[in-house]
Each structure stands twice: as C-alpha cells, then as structure tokens.
Amino acid sequence: RLPDPKCDRCGQPREGDDPCRICATWSQWAGPIASAVWLDPLARRAVHLLKYEGWRRVAESMAIPMSRLTIFEGATGLVPVPLSRARQGRRGYNQSAHLAGAIGQRVAVPVFTDRVVRTRSTATQTRLTPEERRANLEGAFRAERLQGEIVVLVDDVFTTGATLRASATACLAAGAVEVRGVTFARAERPLDASVASFIHHETDTAEILA
Secondary structure, eight states: OOOSSBOTTTOOBOOTTSOOTTTTTOOSOOOOEEEEEEOOHHHHHHHHHHHHSOOTTHHHHHHHHHHTSGGGTTOOEEEEOOOOHHHHHHHSSOHHHHHHHHHHHHHTOOBOSSSEEEOSOOOOSTTOOHHHHHHHHTTOEEEOSOTTOEEEEEEEEESSSHHHHHHHHHHHHTTOSEEEEEEEEEOOSOOSGGGHHHHTSOHHHHHHTO
8 A cells, every 4th residue: 555645636646745746747638547566576466467368358357456546436437548459469368448347337437448549659658757658648549428527537557647648538528527547556766857768777667557
C-alpha cells in the first residue's frame, strides 16, 4: 500500500511541502489518480505474468487491493486503457480490460470496453523521457458515448501519467463530466528529464512498463 500523505491530483506519496514532482507542471487534466501498490518485485512479477505470460486470472488478485481504493465512489463506468490493434493482436488480449472487469465485479461499476480506442500505434514508452512520452501519445486516443459519465480509466502501471492524461483528454472531449485514473502499481523512480539516463537502467523493469 502507498503511504500517506499523497498528492490530491496524481496520487504520488508526498515528502514535505515541496511541489509534487509528478504533476507540478501538468497544465491539463490532473486526476485524481490512485495506485494500489508500489512496483516492488512481487508486483512487478504479477504485472509480467498478466501482461506477457498469459496469466489472465492474476488480474483477479491484482483487482483486490485496487478495489479497496476510494477512487470508484460515484463512478458510472470503468474504461480500460486500450492497446493498439496491432499490439492487442500480438498479445491476444488487453491486460487493462481484464483488470477493469475484475474490479467492476467487486465495486459494482460497469465496464465500458468499446468507448475509447487507440487510433494509431505508438512507439514503446520504456526509454522515453516524460516529454517524449507526452508527444508520443498526443492524439493517440478517441472516445465516444461518454456524455455525462464519471469514468475511471484503468491501467496496470503508472509511470509518468502520460497514457492516462492522453486517454482522459479523449474522454473529456467525448462528454465525460469527470475522469479519474487507477493503476495496480506505481513505478518508484526519478521521472524528470534530467535523470533520463536512469530510465535506461534496470532493463527488466523497463520491459514490464512497455
């Protein structure tokens, strides 16, 4: 479980009164976002099993701590962050959709599996700086039929928030009145462009965050 206090916008645990290092420069949608656990070795293994080894049922265990978060209160729908058609074709499924389905059963909120689509393939995010991630995802999502909805975007790992922000922009354009975000795990590593070299470290962790 992530420690308190946390940032009200992006859910990052805070240290002192300094500005949040994750969302201080965000100029658009700013959450709220919540994550259930740190991306420690156990969580990393669960993500890897779900994402790359076809262990779809592990999503049910991952959904347990996620469903305990208060982010779902008042929500009218869960929206799994979509994969590109090519990537989903290679993998055979969308891991975020399995997470959303398992959470939806626990919190009694419907899952909107066809309201948000990825309009184009994007380069893998693993070795990109935060600025490059935002540029990589700009205009990559399209949403529809969300008029008046309060939706929670569901994804596996939060790194910089770029994917959630791009998805949220599409949801708001489609008429959603509020967009939140939730992930199973949160990467615990420097995210500023000045430490981009650190992102090239620990290759096995980077592969999971693809």
